[in-house]
Amino acid sequence: xxxxxxxxxxxxxxxxxxxxxxxxxxxxxxxxxxxxxxxxxxxxxxxxxxxxxxxxxxxxxxxxxxxxxxxxxxxxxxxxxxxxxxxxxxxxxxxxxxxxxxxxxxxxxxxxxxxxxxxxxxxxxxxxxxxxxxxxxxxxxxxxxxxxxxxxxxxxxxxxxxxxxxxxxxxxxxxxxxxxxxxxxxxxxxx
Amino acid sequence: xxxxxxxxxxxxxxxxxxxxxxxxxxxxxxxxxxxxxxxxxxxxxxxxxxxxxxxxxxxxxxxxxxxxxxxxxxxxxxxxxxxxxxxxxxxxxxxxxxxxxxxxxxxxxxxxxxxxxxxxxxxxxxxxxxxxxxxxxxxxxxxxxxxxxxxxxxxxxxxxxxxxxxxxxxxxxxxxxxxxxxxxxxxxxxxxxxxxxxxxxxxxxxxxxxxxxxxxxxxxxxxxxxxxxxxxxxxxxxxxxxxxxxxxxxxxxxxxxxxxxxxxxxxxxxxxxxxxxxxxxxxxxxxxxxxxxxxxxxxxxxxxxxxxxxxxxxxxxxxxxxxxxxxxxxxxxxxxxxxxxxxxxxxxxxxxxxxxxxxxxxxxxxxxxxxxxxxxxxxxxxxxxxxxxxxxxxxxxxxxxxxxxxxxxxxxxxxxxxxxxxxxxxxxxxxxxxxxxxxxxxxxxxxxxxxxxxxxxxxxxxxxxxxxxxxxxxxxxxxxxxxxxxxxxxxxxxxxxxxxxxxxxxxxxxxxxxxxxxxxx
Numbered sequence: 001x002x003x004x005x006x007x008x009x010x011x012x013x014x015x016x017x018x019x020x021x022x023x024x025x026x027x028x029x030x031x032x033x034x035x036x037x038x039x040x041x042x043x044x045x046x047x048x049x050x051x052x053x054x055x056x057x058x059x060x061x062x063x064x065x066x067x068x069x070x071x072x073x074x075x076x077x078x079x080x081x082x083x084x085x086x087x088x089x090x091x092x093x094x095x096x097x098x099x100x101x102x103x104x105x106x107x108x109x110x111x112x113x114x115x116x117x118x119x120x121x122x123x124x125x126x127x128x129x130x131x132x133x134x135x136x137x138x139x140x141x142x143x144x145x146x147x148x149x150x151x152x153x154x155x156x157x158x159x160x161x162x163x164x165x166x167x168x169x170x171x172x173x174x175x176x177x178x179x180x181x182x183x184x185x186x187x188x189x190x191x
Numbered sequence: 192x193x194x195x196x197x198x199x200x201x202x203x204x205x206x207x208x209x210x211x212x213x214x215x216x217x218x219x220x221x222x223x224x225x226x227x228x229x230x231x232x233x234x235x236x237x238x239x240x241x242x243x244x245x246x247x248x249x250x251x252x253x254x255x256x257x258x259x260x261x262x263x264x265x266x267x268x269x270x271x272x273x274x275x276x277x278x279x280x281x282x283x284x285x286x287x288x289x290x291x292x293x294x295x296x297x298x299x300x301x302x303x304x305x306x307x308x309x310x311x312x313x314x315x316x317x318x319x320x321x322x323x324x325x326x327x328x329x330x331x332x333x334x335x336x337x338x339x340x341x342x343x344x345x346x347x348x349x350x351x352x353x354x355x356x357x358x359x360x361x362x363x364x365x366x367x368x369x370x371x372x373x374x375x376x377x378x379x380x381x382x383x384x385x386x387x388x389x390x391x392x393x394x395x396x397x398x399x400x401x402x403x404x405x406x407x408x409x410x411x412x413x414x415x416x417x418x419x420x421x422x423x424x425x426x427x428x429x430x431x432x433x434x435x436x437x438x439x440x441x442x443x444x445x446x447x448x449x450x451x452x453x454x455x456x457x458x459x460x461x462x463x464x465x466x467x468x469x470x471x472x473x474x475x476x477x478x479x480x481x482x483x484x485x486x487x488x489x490x491x492x493x494x495x496x497x498x499x500x501x502x503x504x505x506x507x508x509x510x511x512x513x514x515x516x517x518x519x520x521x522x523x524x525x526x527x528x529x530x531x532x533x534x535x536x537x538x539x540x541x542x543x544x545x546x547x548x549x550x551x552x553x554x555x556x557x558x559x560x561x562x563x564x565x566x567x568x569x570x571x572x573x574x575x576x577x578x579x580x581x582x583x584x585x586x587x588x589x590x591x592x593x594x595x596x597x598x599x600x601x602x603x604x605x606x607x608x609x610x611x612x613x614x615x616x617x618x619x620x621x622x623x624x625x626x627x628x629x630x631x632x633x634x635x636x637x638x639x640x641x642x643x644x645x646x647x648x649x650x651x652x653x654x655x656x657x658x659x660x661x662x663x664x665x666x667x668x669x670x671x672x673x674x675x676x677x678x679x680x681x682x683x684x685x686x687x688x689x690x691x692x693x694x695x696x697x698x699x700x701x702x703x704x705x706x707x708x709x710x711x712x
Contacts, residue, residue, distance in 0.1 A: 104679040159677045166679075166686035174690075 059146025076131030087172030
């Protein structure tokens with residue numbers, strides 16, 4: 001997680017903390033109705049973080065707008081990843097299968113479709129008051145929203161992110177009392 | 192047929208010298224220069240083992256002929272100063288008439304009677320009949336385009352190397368000449384083990400079997416000291432080996448090479464050999480036995496099984512209080528006895544493990560591996576037992592992690608809880624890289640473990656070993672994951688089993704730093 005990412009999150013936090021610029025949060029929230037980076041009223045709050053060499057459809061730029069919008073929807077930070085918070089949500093809701101189904105759908109989503117799932121997910125977390133680590137979320141989303149041709153190793157990186165999200169989700173969903181050992185059957189696996 | 196191609200004088204045995212050159216020498220020269228020669232340079236593992244066995248049989252008989260018996264101190268002296276040349280050369284001189292590759296009455300390790308016998312005299316076989324690496328008859332192969340009716344020409348030196356390997360490693364089975372089926376060679380389906388020294392002289396001293404008991408010097412004879420085999424012997428009942436010399440030179444098939452006018456070999460006569468009867472109480476001196484589910488199993492090269500997993504069967508160690516014990520090869524005991532007589536002053540004992548694995552009459556694979564065994568490890572039984580425990584730990588971790596991996600694979604398949612699904616998952620895991628990856632990775636830490644156990648840094652060695660096993664398990668797990676792809680279902684299975692994997696590793700491998708584990712997670 002870079003300083004740059006953290007600086008952006010700090011910037012968003014200041015927007016909410018001071019409550020000075022209600023228009024800002026409203027504009028960012030409203031930007032969620034558009035594809036990331038396509039809502040001009042959000043530009044004043046985000047574009048200054050976009051280096052000049054990034055083109056308009058750069059995944060990293062899109063992720064800044066996406067996270068800004070989602071933050072405005074649910075401005076609550078804490079040291080748990082989105083997947084872990086979502087896993088906790090499932091546990092709090094008596095392990096409702098629908099939450100898991102949503103999470104699975106989110107994991108399977110590509111750059112085009114992931115925002116729909118994230119909007120729903122953040123909405124659910126907001127309803128339960130569960131915050132998340134937005135800085136880490138931004139780093140992950142910058143990969144997720146990049147096209148697979150963006151750079152070498154992108155697919156592997158995205159795979160690792162998905163794997164981490166899945167591990168976070170199920171660990172949080174099982175809670176602290178997860179079963180420690182596998183049931184052993186005694187068929188000999190050794191060759 | 193006149194006599195031709197003496198093994199004593201013609202250059203035929205490929206050897207590596209100290210300066211790295213590979214040369215071919217005759218037997219007289221081999222023994223004369225045995226302290227300059229580093230090792231045999233044969234590349235086919237069966238022939239390599241057979242050639243060492245030939246040299247050992249000659250050495251043993253020459254010493255027996257000259258000295259009768261010898262003491263451990265003699266072996267130490269020979270190891271340091273060289274084998275008694277006079278005895279060796281006298282012996283070769285004495286038996287020189289039996290070391291002709293082509294000879295009318297007594298060709299070397301062949302049966303001259305095949306040229307006259309009714310069953311064989313009109314039947315010629317191509318030389319590929321005795322080549323373990325070649326195809327003949329109806330054997331289906333991809334790359335070997337040999338035609339039985341038109342065999343290529345083989346130089347006598349190559350024919351000899353081929354013959355030696357074949358007689359030792361041939362599997363039992365159909366022969367259809369003189370007898371329907373014949374017994375296997377002494378090293379069939381065996382990973383033969385041999386202690387190596389820095390020179391050929393040292394190797395021969397290390398692996399030399401003990402002197403015959405007083406009055407029994409003329410019982411265990413090599414093939415060239417026996418009368419030429421007769422057809423009646425070939426048709427007779429299997430005969431147990433009289434001892435190592437007999438095993439090392441047993442003519443388990445009857446072969447007669449037929450030289451061409453230019454001295455090469457294309458054809459041969461072939462028949463059932465002087466069959467070797469199994470004797471469970473007299474195992475081959477170069478074979479190790481590990482404990483299997485149904486008794487002792489001869490250590491061989493099993494597909495996909497890393498050889499060091501059988502290390503406990505190779506290292507002589509104290510008996511377990513209960514159950515069967517693995518048996519180390521006698522040849523290793525001879526080497527360790529020599530090290531003991533030298534007060535364990537040589538730090539490492541390199542081991543050559545080479546051989547051919549077969550299933551019935553089907554030849555599967557041949558391999559040659561080398562291991563370095565610190566002598567201090569075997570000098571004290573407790574240390575050897577510790578090594579056994581650590582190899583067992585590697586097996587236990589593999590078993591436990593494989594069990595979890597099967598569960599994870601099953602979770603990605605329809606109906607994860609059914610027994611059939613688990614069976615399929617297990618088959619998936621077995622055909623994947625999981626096991627090979629785990630043991631290959633762990634093997635890299637093995638030399639350090641052995642050195643550590645042999646030295647004073649035992650605790651550090653054990654911790655490093657556990658760390659290596661953990662890393663190997665995690666890598667193997669990653670391999671299994673890659674085979675699953677990245678579907679949400681696979682991600683879910685991974686996520687569910689990931690904490691259990693770590694919990695299992697923590698249980699099995701308590702000697703690790705939790706910090707490292709966290710970083711890896």
